[in-house]
Amino acid sequence: MxxxxxxxxxxxxxxxxxxxxxxxxxxxxxxxxxxxxxxxxxxxxxxxxxxxxxxxxxxxxxxxxxxxxxxxxxxxxxxxxxxxxxxxxxxxxxxxxxxxxxxxxxxxxxxxxxxxxxxxxxxxxxxxxxxFKDSDIAAIMNTSATTGQFKSVPLRWGQIRAHVQASQKVLGKTEEDNWLVVLPLFHVSGLSILMRSLYNGTAVTILPKYDEAQVLKLIESEKINMMSLVPTILTQLEPTITHHKLRVILLGGEFIPMALIDACEKKSLPIYKTYGMTETFSQSVTFSVLEHPHKRDSVGRPLPDMQVRIDNPDTDGVGEIHLTGPMVMTGYINKKPIDGDLNTDDIGYVDEEGFVYILNRRKDLIISGGENIYPKELEDLVYTLPSVKECAVVPVPDDKWGQVPALFVAFHDGESMTADDILSFMTKSLAKYKVPKYLKILPELPRNGTGKIVRNELRLED
Known part of the structure; x- marks a missing residue:
């Protein structure tokens, strides 16, 4: 504002x-x-x-x-x-x-x-x-709100101002910009669109919820030219897009299957991969896939004035991702302040050109017999199977190995594979300790209000 x-x-x-x-x-x-x-x-x-x-x-x-x-x-x-x-x-x-x-x-x-x-x-x-003073709190959002345990993030005006200015530098603006809002306004991904647009003096189109037919109509009529989506929604929408004048599709919130990136590139859909969180008022790292196709595995470079630091890197430069900059919160409400350096609890690395790569969230890391297993590596492989609509790999306790990976899969309508076929396919590309010890096929995977897969709701016994 x-x-x-x-x-x-x-x-x-x-x-x-x-x-x-x-x-x-x-x-x-x-x-x-x-x-x-x-x-x-x-x-x-x-x-x-x-x-x-x-x-x-x-x-x-x-x-x-x-x-x-x-x-x-x-x-x-x-x-x-x-x-x-x-x-x-x-x-x-x-x-x-x-x-x-x-x-x-x-x-x-x-x-x-x-x-x-x-x-x-x-x-x-x-x-x-x-x-408004930079230190004044504009909004409060509770993270992990559906688990019963939550942290309250104060979003201050200084963070918001720094974000909208940096985002404009990366995404640009035109007077014709009209940004579709289907992600919730109670979530940072929705609120940040409203604030960016007010700062830019441009338009937003708010829908009560995602409606594929309505969204497609807005795209093909050229009323909107910018969208923020999660990969699940874009996976459903992409095959139906035949004509567009989209300028930006900001894509983040969870890991993005390479098959989706491939399909979007063929249609020249302007994917901007992004990485951010409530604590940084949305995007803190972003890039255009069409402009840097050789960096498609990354999530981009930090926005202006943001810095990414890898803490405790291993011999390959992989470690915990820390963020600093004016978009980073000062600390959770009623918790100890942070020192300006936010541990994202994500694991990744930065290449020689400054592009950031996310391997996994620390909490999703599977340690099996002392070996690190990154679920994203397994999921990316499974997503190359055309019949797979969505998948997730989670840890399961094991008496011998401590933890082993379990794979949950849902197929596109009318498609299917047997568990043996999937595991046989994975065995050809993965070390033995990485191959899931359990596999469960579901009609669909549980998701929260923004479309993210809720991994802690995945159970073998259900």
């Missing part, structure tokens, strides 16, 4: 901002809602809603009145929401009417006004302070 919205209303009031609404429309709506919210004397509020123009307005309005905005995951159960609110001392929740039943009775719930009523205020009085 940081005056970007008000600047847009003053300098290009009739330019599209969100969906069909102009910068002037959104500015007036935000001021209207902010007038109501400023009466509350609480310093921190929560928002619970599916993606919508109204949700975006309420997020921006709460920020405008200098509230710290806790963005709640809509997939949480009422007891999980109650736990998060209690731990963060939040007593007020702004919500869409559809989400009321998820809220505990102990809190003060304020339902969103209708978009029509918000837009009807034609001449709102703007007496607000549009300046």
């Amino acid at each position: 940081m005056d970007w919205l008000r600047y847009g209303a003053e300098h290009y009031p009739n330019r599209i901002c969100i969906n069909q609404y102009t910068y002037n429309d959104i500015y007036r709506s935000v001021v209207h809602v902010a007038r109501n919210l400023e009466r509350s004397d609480v310093s921190r509020v929560a928002i619970l809603s599916d993606n919508s123009v109204t949700m975006a307005i309420y997020v921006l309005a709460a920020m405008l009145v200098h509230k710290e905005v806790l963005l709640l995951n809509i997939h949480l159960k009422p007891n999980e929401i109650e736990n998060q609110l209690a731990q963060l001392d939040v007593t007020t929740v702004l919500h869409s009417i559809e989400r009321r039943d998820q809220l505990p009775n102990s809190i003060y719930a304020i339902v969103f006004d209708s978009l029509e009523s918000i837009l009807s205020d034609l001449a709102p009085e703007d007496t607000f302070d549009w300046t």
Whole structure:
């Protein structure tokens, strides 16, 4: 925000901002809602809603009145929401009417006004302070929220400002930019799109959720030219794209099968692989695959002012990935501050040209009989099988080896393979200790609200 919205209303009031609404429309709506919210004397509020123009307005309005905005995951159960609110001392929740039943009775719930009523205020009085200190908290997001154990990430204005400036340098901008938002606004991938677009003075198109037919229509009509997707969604969408004028497809959130990169390259789909996290306000490493096809296995170079350091590297230069820079958080809420150096818990290396390679998350590393097994290596191999839709490798306790790999596979509709055929195929390319000791075929793999595979829900006995 940081005056970007008000600047847009003053300098290009009739330019599209969100969906069909102009910068002037959104500015007036935000001021209207902010007038109501400023009466509350609480310093921190929560928002619970599916993606919508109204949700975006309420997020921006709460920020405008200098509230710290806790963005709640809509997939949480009422007891999980109650736990998060209690731990963060939040007593007020702004919500869409559809989400009321998820809220505990102990809190003060304020339902969103209708978009029509918000837009009807034609001449709102703007007496607000549009300046924010870099150290002020704009939003709070809880990570690992569906596991019961979570950490609260404070997203400060300094991080947001540093991110949008660096992202613009890497992705560029045009006045025609219109960024599709199908990833949740309660997630950093969704919120960062909104902030980038306000900073750039460009448009966003918000959909309530991913709808393949609607997305395809937006692409082929050339209404949108930028998207942020997870690989699962793009894998489903790519075969249906026949015509496009896309400028950027920001792709991250989980490991990307090489078969998907190949298919996108053949159609000149502008894939920008990215690596980032809530703690760094989204992308911190990015590159264009079409511009650097020989680096397709990497996740790119660090954004301007970001640094990647490999801690405790082995003889091959592989170690824990640490990030430093102005986008990195100062520490989790109610936890010890970090010293400006964030241990991502990911394992990888940096090549001589500064490109970063991710081998695996530390928590996903399988140590079997003293040997390191990187699930990504096994998954990349399985993804080369045309019938495989999705797969994941996880560790299973073993009395002899400590841990052994287990493979979970789902096939495309109408496709199948036997477990023996898959394991035989893998045996030809892998050392014996890397070949999965267990294999389970599922109709689909469990995923969270942003489309990531939830590995801790994969069970052999289910």
